[in-house]
Amino acid sequence: xxxxxxxxxxxxxxxxxxxxxxxxxxxxxxxxxxxxxxxxxxxxxxxxxxxxxxxxxxxxxxxxxxxxxxxxxxxxxxxxxxxxxxxxxxxxxxxxxxxxxxxxxxxxxxxxxx
Amino acid sequence: xxxxxxxxxxxxxxxxxxxxxxxxxxxxxxxxxxxxxxxxxxxxxxxxxxxxxxxxxxxxxxxxxxxxxxxxxxxxxxxxxxxxxxxxxxxxxxxxxxxxxxxxxxxxxx
Numbered sequence: 001x002x003x004x005x006x007x008x009x010x011x012x013x014x015x016x017x018x019x020x021x022x023x024x025x026x027x028x029x030x031x032x033x034x035x036x037x038x039x040x041x042x043x044x045x046x047x048x049x050x051x052x053x054x055x056x057x058x059x060x061x062x063x064x065x066x067x068x069x070x071x072x073x074x075x076x077x078x079x080x081x082x083x084x085x086x087x088x089x090x091x092x093x094x095x096x097x098x099x100x101x102x103x104x105x106x107x108x109x110x111x112x113x114x
Numbered sequence: 115x116x117x118x119x120x121x122x123x124x125x126x127x128x129x130x131x132x133x134x135x136x137x138x139x140x141x142x143x144x145x146x147x148x149x150x151x152x153x154x155x156x157x158x159x160x161x162x163x164x165x166x167x168x169x170x171x172x173x174x175x176x177x178x179x180x181x182x183x184x185x186x187x188x189x190x191x192x193x194x195x196x197x198x199x200x201x202x203x204x205x206x207x208x209x210x211x212x213x214x215x216x217x218x219x220x221x222x223x224x
Contacts (some may be wrong), residue, residue, distance in 0.1 A: 004157075007189075034213075041156070043214035058211070090157050102148070103212060105157030 003027070007089050012112045019078040021109055023091030030096045032074035033103065034058075034066065037088040049074055081113045106111035118202045123219040126192045134187040134218055136202030141182050146205045148212070149176065149187045151198040158201065158214070161187065197222045 007022035033048040035058075047066040050082030057067050062086060065104065067075045073084075078085055086111050092103040116162040119137040124205040126132040138147065149161040162169055162176045164185070169176040191197055 033212075037123075042216050042217065045213075047210055048211070101186070102150075102160030102163070103158075105159065107155075108157050 004091055004093055004104050006089075006106040006109050008109050009107060010110050010112075012114065013078075013081050014056075014114055015082060017081050017113075019111065019113075021076040021078075021089055021091075021093070021111070023074045023076070023093075024072055025074075025091075025108055026072065027093065027095070027104070028071065028106045029093035030071070031094040032068065033092040034064075034074065034076045035090045035092065035093070035099040036060070037090055037108070043090065046076065081111075083113050085111065086113045088109060118204060120200070120202055120215065120218045122216070123221065125221045125223065126189075128193060128222055128224050129191050132189040132192045132196070132220065132222075134200050134202075134220065135184065135190075136186070137184045138202070138204055139183045141204055142206070144206055145165055147176065147178060147182075147185050148205050149174070149204045149212075150201045150203065150212075151196075152201070152217070153195075153198045161200070163205075192220075192222045194222050194224075196220065 004025045012027045013019050031050050034046045035043040044060050046064050047067040049055045065077045088108050090108045091106040094103045095101050121195040146163050148163040152158040162174050164176045177186045199217040200220050201214050203212050
């Protein structure tokens with residue numbers, strides 16, 4: 001089974017702190033994604049990566065950065081956490097191919113910024 | 115991105131079939147129709163996808179209208195474990211991005 005794991009299920013941070021969210025997948029997928037999920041807004045794409053050291057902005061990249069130094073690991077960084085970044089963060093991975101194969105999601109990290 | 119429209123919520127009795135509709139009147143010829151579901155406190159999981167023909171897998175069936183402007187996800191016998199939010203998503207053939215709407219919340223009762 002494909003497995004996508006995220007470093008924490010719950011995280012509480014203070015305003016202004018630097019926050020790292022880690023995601024690891026074990027299926028050698030080329031593509032990895034970070035989403036945030038908020039009530040009434042659905043899932044929104046923050047960043048994605050289609051290869052090591054490659055990244056592209058999604059719909060809401062402001063206030064976030066990402067790092068992909070190894071194929072299996074994709075990190076989301078909040079340089080200076082703010083209360084409006086309180087959310088559920090979901091990581092996903094997907095292999096290359098046609099037709100577009102399904103994305104596999106991790107369990108999510110619920111981040112609270114106080 | 116082409117948009118999908120789904121009912122906010124639906125209810126079903128356990129052991130009965132469930133038909134979850136999705137309208138996508140602006141679908142383009144290269145768009146695949148994907149369905150995901152999200153169980154409580156979990157990340158979304160892939161259910162099924164199709165292009166033009168109806169599709170079956172171990173989880174569900176996907177019925178696609180001839181003009182492709184609508185589709186229906188069919189759960190043949192709903193169980194309590196199928197209570198989730200179901201998302202209908204259009205994915206362009208070469209794109210990676212998934213655009214999730216707010217989906218349909220399915221309640222299953224005894």
